[in-house]
Amino acid sequence: MNPLNAAKTLSTIVGNIRRKRNAIQAINSSPLAFSYLPNGDDRFQAALYFADQMVNAYQLRQWYEPMRMLAKQAPVVVLVRNPETAVALRDECPLPIFFAPAIADIETMLESQRIETVFYVNQNIRNFQMMRFNGPAHVFVSHGESEKSYMWSNQLKAYDYVFSAGQAARDRLEKNLSRYNAAERTKLIGRPQIDVTYPAPVQVNQNFKTVLYAPTWEGDRPSMSYGSALSHGLPMLKALVAEGNCNIIFRPHPRSGINNREYKTALHTIRELFENSQRVGSPSYFYDETDSWGWQWTAADVCVTDISAVAYDWLATGKPIIVTKPSNPQAEIDESPALMKVPNLTAAEAKNAGTIIRGLMEATNHDFYELVDYYFGDTAPGASMQRFINESMAIISEQRQTT
Known part of the structure; x- marks a missing residue:
């Protein structure tokens, strides 16, 4: 490695260490903002799991509103593994954040809460640290419908259920995944994001x-x-x-x-x-x-x-x-x-x-x-959101009966 590249690499490493240290200090200075665990009927019943850095937060953001709607019936927490991500999400996410850097932190949360279902938006390798727990159901919701090969990854077999947009996704899994019962393991929810009203940050020239x-x-x-x-x-x-x-x-x-x-x-x-x-x-x-x-x-x-x-x-x-x-x-x-x-x-x-x-x-x-x-499926206003909530609540209820 030439001196210039070595200097750039060192600068990147130092910068990463500094940002992580600052994030941990911010978490330690406001512990309740990152580790609050409610009691009684307010206990969390579902978790949205995210182990990534903020560069991939777009995968999480699209689930804010559907999860916020679900939280009206079953309290939802966002379980975060990265300190910088936890600090950033505290300022933008409408859901509670629980920072769990270690498995022991996850165990603490599971022991005190009623987590019946964990939702996953991507295939981060650290998902498997969460999936070791067989109490909750593990549900892959992805971050959008597409024809990318990612959508029929063999990794999907690891989840109890896959929330798919429609029959096309189910047929795609039947076609591409061997030894997988797509009809049994997929739940068709549509695209609940289309039932959310989003404010526009700019106005374009209406003459064009x-x-x-x-x-x-x-x-x-x-x-x-x-x-x-x-x-x-x-x-x-x-x-x-x-x-x-x-x-x-x-x-x-x-x-x-x-x-x-x-x-x-x-x-x-x-x-x-x-x-x-x-x-x-x-x-x-x-x-x-x-x-x-x-x-x-x-x-x-x-x-x-x-x-x-x-x-x-x-x-x-x-x-x-x-x-x-x-x-x-x-x-x-x-x-x-x-x-x-x-x-x-x-x-x-x-x-x-x-x-x-x-x-x-x-x-x-x-x-x-x-x-x-x-x-x-049905894209009438509110239809997708309702299917998402119904399927989520059905799984949560199913878990209550089996645990």
Whole structure:
């Protein structure tokens, strides 16, 4: 390692140590904020488990409101393993936080509370430290519906139940997981997040239609390289800005650019493009780095995205959608009804995206109701949220009878 890289590595290590130390000091100075365990009927009955750093907090945030609704019937606590994450979540999460750095801390919580169900939003390896306890039911809720190979990982077999969006997810598991009874182990809850009202942080120019471009990250291996910001995004956004007839909300995945320097550079180029193109009376260009996901569904008229959960969230709106075709031939793509029925965009077509988008918005056939039903079930207002609460309470009640 050359001296410059060694210095950078040392600086990173020192910075990490300092941040962790500061977080632990903050926790020790306000112990009740991170270790409160109620008594009697107020005891926690469900836990939302999160062992990650804040870079992955987007996976947790989308469950704040559904869990808050569940907490009206069964008190919910967020069980956090990382000190920096615990401090950050204390300031933003509407649910109680319990910091459990060690297994002994988890045992203390389980002994004093009535935890019947633990929910997991990702496949962090430390999930298994929690899953050693056979008292509560362990339920994987993930962080969105998609056709990524992640959605049929063999790891799903470890959970008692998987909360899936709809029949499409169940069929996907039946197809890809051997020795797994998907009909028995999955609960179909829809997408409760669509039943939440999200305030918009910005207002776009109402004289123009709005395009949401929400690419995923570049992935950490070839089979997961679905991100399009570099291959499709740059030429598409340059063309749309040059045409000047639509607002653009650009929302990159929070992990974008961490594994690929060129991908990260593309994001900087897009930011500069937006900053240099803002004019009074012109379309609005918003580089969206907000924590909120959901307000865009109302603000935008059409969505361009990758093979990711964004595509399936948007599908439920009934508005036009275009899904990019990965430029990496090694990216794993499941033959899904959604990907076969919605328009695709190749990297070569990206510079002509404006024409494609206008044609899509002018067309009259956007009736994807059967597709939406297959992926999400009933999407009537409140239906998904109610299914989530009903299935959660059924499992909690089931556990009470068996423990």
